[in-house]
Amino acid sequence: RPSAAKITSASSAGPVPPRGAPSTVAPFSLAACGANIELSADGYVATRARGCRQAGIVGSAPLDPQPGGRYFEVTVDEAVAGWVGGLGIGVTATSPELVARVPDKAWRIPRTFMVGYSGCAFLDGAEHRLAWNPDGLTAGARVGLLVSEGDGDLVVFVDGKVAVRVEAGLAGERVLYPVVDVFAATLVVSLRR
Template identity: 25%
Template sequence: MAAVSDLYMRFHQIHGANVRLDDSQTQATRAESFGNGVCFSKEPLDPGKIFLVEIEEKELGWCGNVRIGLTAHDPRNLETVPEYSLPDLVNLGSSWIFAITRNHNKVTTDDQQSNPAPKSHCSMEAFLQIGNHKVPKDKLVGRSRPGRYSHILDQLYKTNILPATARGSRVGVLYIIRANMGDLHIVINGEDMGPCARGIPINQPLYAVVDVFASTKSVRIIQVDYGFPSLQTLCRQVVQKHIMHRLAIDWLELPALLKNYCKYE
């Protein structure tokens, strides 16, 4: 299990002043106020690989929600982390950030306008096809916290009826290469909302950006497995199968990083 950390997508240690990361660097919580919540992926994204987060906590009293996108700025080279992703980080250039809503200003071609692709909220396909890339769908859809109405809420996530920024919703960003440029896609609970931006230069590393802004209080990275299950994934499945509830993993005599890997997918 020593290689678990190598497979993890994590948040960068450089982030907004109000952000607190947990020990696994997969949970980002805004400790106070409503701004200074900008976070970055620890490593640049590869084409077709999604950076996926689940909204864990909400905070009443603020207007606005999580923002997500890409930046070509290496966090280590920023003099200071901008207070807001919109407009501050975008104003630095080479950043493509979007506020999460159900309807984005999608970039469409003439062919797409005349022949729009049919939408299916209840597709049984195992993968979400975006360009030439397939993203496993099993982790893309939000899940409720265990409780009396879990079965109802889980169905609402699957049909994408709940607000895009509801607690438990899963929001991700990825890019694909088309004509030697990047197309940015945002995915909400398994539904592709993009392309939201096109013509992104790919001659430099692109980092995911998550702005834990306003009503969004805390987010956690969801690890997405591509291809055949890894040894780590198979071991995690065995652990999860033999416990009554994932919170019981805290009681196991395992390293903290492995507990997080088992508990938070």
């Protein structure tokens, strides 16, 4: 567990989202789906049906390594103005089969590393403040998460540009599943295939 996270803002030089043919990302897991989430038949669209919590969801398969690291992306299909906080995005080393019940916020799943919410990073339960707050994301925004190759940092992209980079120490983690929390201002997301 990192004791302190190094966080850099969008103005810092950083990586770019992987280009070319992205690896295939498996759909969300119905088994590791929050009580307030409704999944599309194909498992790629998650809608928060009520409330603002219990809307976390884990991918059904680990992310494949690709040049630059492991990457996945969601599109915000619907957002609600006036809410404080928004999308949480990250990865977990916990298999969806081991998630008996998704907690009220997805960052509470053991061995989970997430960025967003109300301007926070949660690294295996440890909270760190961020300058980036996703409550301003609007419909059509593309939000990507890269676990960088080599150092295992979390890099969040919004519409292809670095929003924040967090030193997460995930270099040694071989199996990481995508995690999204459809929280507060974010209402519907679709996972890029």
